[in-house]
Amino acid sequence: MSVTVRVPAKVNVQLAVGAARADGFHDLANVFLAVGLYDEITVTPADELRVTCDGPDADQVPLDRTNLAARAAVALAERYGRSPGVHLHIAKDIPVAGGMAGGSADGAGALVACDALWQTGAPREELLEICAELGSDVPFSLVGGAALGIGRGEQLTPLEVGGTFHWVFAMAGRGLSTPAVFREFDRLGEGTDIPEPVASQELLAALAKGDPDALAAAVSNDLQPAALSLFPELAGTLAAGRAAGALTALVSGSGPTTAFLVRDPESAAAVAQALLASGTCRTVRTASGPAPGATIAGR
Numbered sequence: 001m002s003v004t005v006r007v008p009a010k011v012n013v014q015l016a017v018g019a020a021r022a023d024g025f026h027d028l029a030n031v032f033l034a035v036g037l038y039d040e041i042t043v044t045p046a047d048e049l050r051v052t053c054d055g056p057d058a059d060q061v062p063l064d065r066t067n068l069a070a071r072a073a074v075a076l077a078e079r080y081g082r083s084p085g086v087h088l089h090i091a092k093d094i095p096v097a098g099g100m101a102g103g104s105a106d107g108a109g110a111l112v113a114c115d116a117l118w119q120t121g122a123p124r125e126e127l128l129e130i131c132a133e134l135g136s137d138v139p140f141s142l143v144g145g146a147a148l149g150i151g152r153g154e155q156l157t158p159l160e161v162g163g164t165f166h167w168v169f170a171m172a173g174r175g176l177s178t179p180a181v182f183r184e185f186d187r188l189g190e191g192t193d194i195p196e197p198v199a200s201q202e203l204l205a206a207l208a209k210g211d212p213d214a215l216a217a218a219v220s221n222d223l224q225p226a227a228l229s230l231f232p233e234l235a236g237t238l239a240a241g242r243a244a245g246a247l248t249a250l251v252s253g254s255g256p257t258t259a260f261l262v263r264d265p266e267s268a269a270a271v272a273q274a275l276l277a278s279g280t281c282r283t284v285r286t287a288s289g290p291a292p293g294a295t296i297a298g299r
């Protein structure tokens with residue numbers, strides 16, 4: 001018996017960041033959109049906890065108990081007094097350390113898969129609570145679609161989306177550490193008054209309408225200057241995508257993946273090709289959103 005769960009990547013269409021809190025985290029107004037790039041997590045009973053991974057970035061994924069999928073299995077097992085004896089296999093398609101919540105997706109996926117395998121009957125609220133303990137992005141990986149995250153980004157309100165948005169993602173030659181990007185945000189903001197993060201009404205209206213031009217005009221990412229400061233070459237990737245006709249270009253979350261909103265799948269193919277030809281990124285992917293959250297894909 002095994003269970004396979006499919007979990008999407010995300011792009012942050014708005015990431016408003018407040019000042020550092022006493023616990024080191026930052027209050028956010030984080031508007032998540034799940035996009036159709038997926039990791040698949042398969043859980044099978046085993047004598048002891050084991051993690052394996054395949055996919056283009058598999059060599060960058062830790063296979064010990066620090067892996068978010070392993071941490072999710074252990075957290076659920078502890079709550080239900082079970083042994084976490086499972087083999088977790090991650091078929092990884094989401095770029096690692098790219099700002100697209102790949103590790104978070106694996107955490108949410110492993111949680112849903114173990115929950116189904118062990119038939120715990122845990123209420124969804126409890127699964128979401130475990131997700132929030134695992135990381136700020138993990139609850140959104142579970143729910144998918146589109147949502148506004150406040151607090152650390154873990155307190156979610158689902159958002160209405162009136163259409164499909166088409167994206168191109170450019171993957172960089174190296175990763176960026178999320179804590180390092182937040183630290184750089186703090187350093188750049190030293191001595192300035194950092195406003196409370198609030199969701200943009202124009203952006204929420206654009207999502208609800210499914211209007212790509214309005215969304216392009218409203219997207220924002222307060223971590224972008226910090227990501228560019230640590231990884232200046234990303235400015236060249238953003239410029240190449242804009243020149244190729246993207247409606248807008250931004251850093252995805254803490255980066256270094258860059259995201260390009262386009263009007264339709266044909267423009268996505270054209271922008272993807274131009275980005276590759278520009279030599280400013282390692283590889284490109286196209287995907288659209290919203291995509292569903294963690295979903296059982298097979299048993």
Ligand SMILES: C[C@](O)(CO)[C@H](O)COP(=O)(O)OP(=O)(O)OC[C@H]1O[C@@H](n2ccc(N)nc2=O)[C@H](O)[C@@H]1O
Nearest residue numbers: 024025026028135136137138152153178179182253254
């Ligand atoms: C950049 C985003 O991906 C945007 O969605 C998230 O805010 C990061 O989410 P994540 O990777 O799940 O982050 P966590 O594992 O919770 O935290 C990693 C580190 O990021 C920083 N962090 C994260 C979230 C937050 N609201 N404030 C922070 O300052 C902290 O230094 C924290 O130690």
Ligand SMILES: Nc1ncnc2c1ncn2[C@@H]1O[C@H](COP(=O)(O)OP(=O)(O)OP(=O)(O)O)[C@@H](O)[C@H]1O
Nearest residue numbers: 067068096097098099100101102103104106137178
């Ligand atoms: N299952 C996992 N997949 C990938 N990385 C993982 C996993 N578990 C732990 N990690 C660790 O987490 C680090 C960040 O990886 P991840 O792919 O989640 O970054 P990210 O997409 O930038 O995350 P986010 O967008 O949530 O900030 C990796 O460098 C790796 O050491």
